[in-house]
Structure formats: structure tokens, C-alpha cells
Amino acid sequence: MGSKKGIIFAGAVIGFLSAMLVFFGNPGNMGVCVACFIRDTAGALGLHSVEKLSYIRPEIIGIVLGAFIMAIIGKEFNAKGGSSPFIRFVLGFVVMVGALVFLGCPLRMILRLGGGDLNAIVGLVGFTVGIIGGIFFLNKGFSLKRTYKLNKVEGYLFPLICVALAVLVIVAPAFVTLKAKHAPLFIALGVGSVAGILAQRTRLCMVGGIRDLFLFKDGYLISGFISIFVFVLIGNIIFGNLNVGFVGQPAAHNDGLWNFLGMFVAGWGSVLLGGCPLRQLVLSGEGNIDSVVTIMGMLLGGALSHNFALASSGAGPSPNGRIAVIIGIFILLGISYFNIEKVKVKMKGDAKVDSSRC
DSSP, rough: OHHHHHHHHHHHHHHHHHHHHHHHHHHHTOOOOOHHHHHHHHHHHSOOOOOOGGGOOHHHHHHHHHHHHHHTTTTTOOOOEOOOOOHHHHHHHHHHHHHHHTTOOOOHHHHHHTTTHHHHHHHHHHHHHHHHHHHHHHHHHOOOOOOOOHHHHHHHHHHHHHHHHHHHHHHHOOOOOOOOOOOOOHHHHHHHEEEEEEEETTOHHHHHHHHHHHHHHOOOOHHHHHHHHHHHHHHHHTTTTTOSSSSSSOOOOOHHHHHHHHHHHHHHHHHTTOOOOOHHHHHHHTTTTHHHHHHHHHHHHHHHHTTTOOOOBBBBBHHHHHHHHHHHHHHHHHHHHHOSSSOOOHHHHHOOOOOTOO
């Protein structure tokens, strides 16, 4: 699966299955959205009170467990962490806020584009500019320092929590809220597992794709997301869900400035983290505790985005959301600047990117 054909195949499968999930009941252009689905899971656990956005998403569980199983089989499971964990928590929070102002993670951005939502083009431009900003600081020597080997038991804990969440969504106890629109449980869990397996084997990452294209002229990772776009487009045509335009798109708004800035923040923050939200889920399944901490930051970000009216709606971004994005930009600037090492890292010649992340 390490070849370009392999990642194109992975993108084709994930793209088509994402379109299929919408056909089976997921919200429009939301076959898989890591940001939205972590937010929904937060609501299901009572961390926010918007019932229509509350559901333990089997897709998230499947991605983690699929990656975990493949990491075990491929002898790639490696419990490690300790690389600026609280900074990663804050970055996860900021990335989530940016994504919910745009209304989607990088993966959903591509799915929205494949469903005909032209607002995603504006988001893609902002995302790319954010990544370029992050690359600037990488070239200046930005680093969150090394990771350390941990006890394997620590690496097993997050997959075990995902198993517990799967039990909760199956049993559906009264203290869990499961009101959001969704595809059938086992179809969603199956698609998530397939996505996790394929993403783990191919290192699929939207941030890494754009970053590698700019830094190394390497189109391997980005080819996977081009494939996702093509095949979700084909799937939407087949299932009758293609709707081209800026207005009237599902779970989206057409305020170009804040679509741009929301994904600008998500792109910049994800570069600093070393991978997009999808990649963080996969890494968490491989035993990377820093990625688990990042996901916890995203979970809190998703909850507070609705408790404090930071998230956008179909009517557009909220005043609180606009303020949060501006504050997020300053937070990213501070983290980027104050984590520059004194010795400049030469990126292009030495390829200093941690391949375990992207």
C-alpha cells in the first residue's frame, strides 16, 4: 500500500464509501468528518447540550480500531509520547474551533467539494495558505521536541476507550444522547474501520499532502485526496446527491472570509501538530499518546464551540466564532514563534519531517 497506486486506491474506497454513508443517512456532504464527529461524540457524552449534534460516531471508533489492528499486524504499534503534550492539547482545541467555523475538517472540505459545495474552494485556499504559514515556521526551526517510549499499556488505553464507546452506542443507555442524523450503526462502523485500515497503511494525510508538495515536490500523499474527491463526486452523482453552487449547501455557509480564515487556522495548527485530524486518529491507534492528547483538545474544543456559540451555522459564523478565530491566530503565532529552536533546521535537503506523523 506504500505505492502511489495504493494510496489512490485507498482514496477511491474512502471517497465512494463516504458518499454511500450520506445515502444511508449521514448528514449531507458528511460521510466522514473528524471534527464534526468528535463534536457529536462530545454532545452524546453530555459535554454540550445540542441534541441534534449529539451521537457517538461509529466512524471515529472504526478509524481508531482499524488503525490499531493494522499497527499490531504490521508490528508498527509503538506507545510513545511526551512531545509538548499541553501545547498539542491547545493546538487540538484551536484546530477544532477553526474547523467548526468553516463547518468541517480537511477531509470534509474535500467531501463538500465533491458534493458540489463551491464554498469548499475558499476553504481549501485558506487551508493551503495556513499550511504555507506553518511551513515558514518549520523552516525557521519550529519543533515540539522529541517523543519518548512509553509503557505499551498506555498505548492500549485509547483503543480500549473506543471499544467502550462502541458498547455505549450499541446498548444506548439513558445517560447517552444519540439524536443526531446518522447512518446505520454497523455500516458506519464498517466504513470507519476500512478508512482506518487504509489510512494507516498509506499514511493518508491532507496536511502532509500539501506540505510535501510545497517542500519536496512529492505528490504521493496529495494523490490520495485527489482520489477521494474524484470518487466521492462519482458516488454523489450515482446517489443523486450532487448539488453544485455556493448557496443552499448542507451544513455549510457561504461567508467567504470566515470559510477562508477558519481553514487557515485549521491548516496552520495541523502543520504544527504534524498531521490533520484524520491522521491524529490513526496515530492514536498506533499508540501515539501525543495524538490522543490532541484529540482530547479537539473534544473540548468541539464541546465549548457549542456551549459558547463559537461554531458556525447555515446562517454563517457567529460573532463569538469570529473572535475565537482571531484569538486562535494569535495563539498559533505565539506557539510557532516560541517553539523555534536556536539552531535552524534545514528542511529541504535533510527532510526533517517525522514520517511517523505524516
